[in-house]
Amino acid sequence: MGDSIDGSNAAHSAQPDPQQADQRGFLGRIFGGNASDDTEGDEKGDDAVPARHRPAIAALPGMANLRRLRVEDVSIPKAEIVAVPVDIDRDRLVEQFRESGFSRLPVYNDTLDKPLGLLLLKDLALEYGFNGHSHDLNLDPLLRPLLYVPPSMPLVVLLQKMQTERIHMALVIDEYGGVDGLVTIEDLLEQVVGEIEDEHDTDEEGLWQLEKPGVYLAQARTPLDEFEAEIGFSLTDSLDEEEIDTLGGLVFVLTGRVPARGEVIAHPAGAEFDIIDADPRRIKRLRVRLPATLYS
Missing domain, CATH: 3.10.580.10 (CBS-domain)
Structure with a gap:
């Protein structure tokens, strides 16, 4: 070396x-x-x-x-x-x-x-x-x-x-x-x-994909309002922050920092964000697990 x-x-x-x-x-x-x-x-x-x-x-x-x-x-x-x-x-x-x-x-x-x-x-x-x-x-x-x-x-x-x-x-x-x-x-x-973008990144027309009921794989830049319309559930009602535009921004607000790859971030409403890909400057991809009550 x-x-x-x-x-x-x-x-x-x-x-x-x-x-x-x-x-x-x-x-x-x-x-x-x-x-x-x-x-x-x-x-x-x-x-x-x-x-x-x-x-x-x-x-x-x-x-x-x-x-x-x-x-x-x-x-x-x-x-x-x-x-x-x-x-x-x-x-x-x-x-x-x-x-x-x-x-x-x-x-x-x-x-x-x-x-x-x-x-x-x-x-x-x-x-x-x-x-x-x-x-x-x-x-x-x-x-x-x-x-x-x-x-x-x-x-x-x-x-x-x-x-x-x-x-x-x-x-x-x-x-x-x-x-x-x-x-x-x-x-x-x-x-x-x-x-x-690499082969693991979803394209612009598919910023998220449903892996199984209640579990989505999404890019961090996914517009939050569009994702909330998809899942029929608000992820910002329990937060005081008004200016949250993306899923990555939501996770940053929850943690106050850029989380590391592999971290699981809990949402007050019961959802979880599993950080799939990130670097020291930004989140790239994450897995969103919705509360079981929404799809059970």
Whole structure:
């Protein structure tokens, strides 16, 4: 892990060879010529902007965010990382993929501070699912490398490193060598283009879907008035707040913060909100469980 962190300095300071620009792809051509000089200038400018204020300044997506922000500004905290031990059994592993909705998970030995690599769902399926193998689960041959980066690394440097090494997930390592967070290439690109919908996000015409009676899977941006019309039940009558426009806003009012993935938030009227997907800045998807009296 130490080599990976030290290597980030080289990626930060190395001057690109113009003859190799085309080989590094689109991002390399955009950033390769001046990544080092501009990033150093931004670091000096950041002295007047405390780290805690940088995410607010970069609320709007744009290319400048890649130089202005650092890994610590966008990474998922350690407590919210979904990872699996290397000795996990097959049924529990499949269930973890199913519940999280992720297609790749970090694998560790004993604790998350001892990461071993990255497991892709497609690798697991090809080895143990589609071909009918019945032998005992062994994750070691399936693990792919992870990047290990310091929290102070500029996003533009990490994005170049991910592109060069073809690794789309990085663990953030603290000064003691322990895992402090996780960041994916999607987290970086969202700072430029805004939120990226994936295959688990419902489309605009279906902001929610009925999983079973009384249980809905919904996007956090679902308009609250439309959802209340769907369920025939008001979720705001017991609240003093008047300006709540979305389901995510309702949950934020109930908690006073952005809840972590996996939290279950109780509503005074008896409903429950299970946070399915969230990052440190916003809720993305949630499961709404209505009071049993409404559908029993």
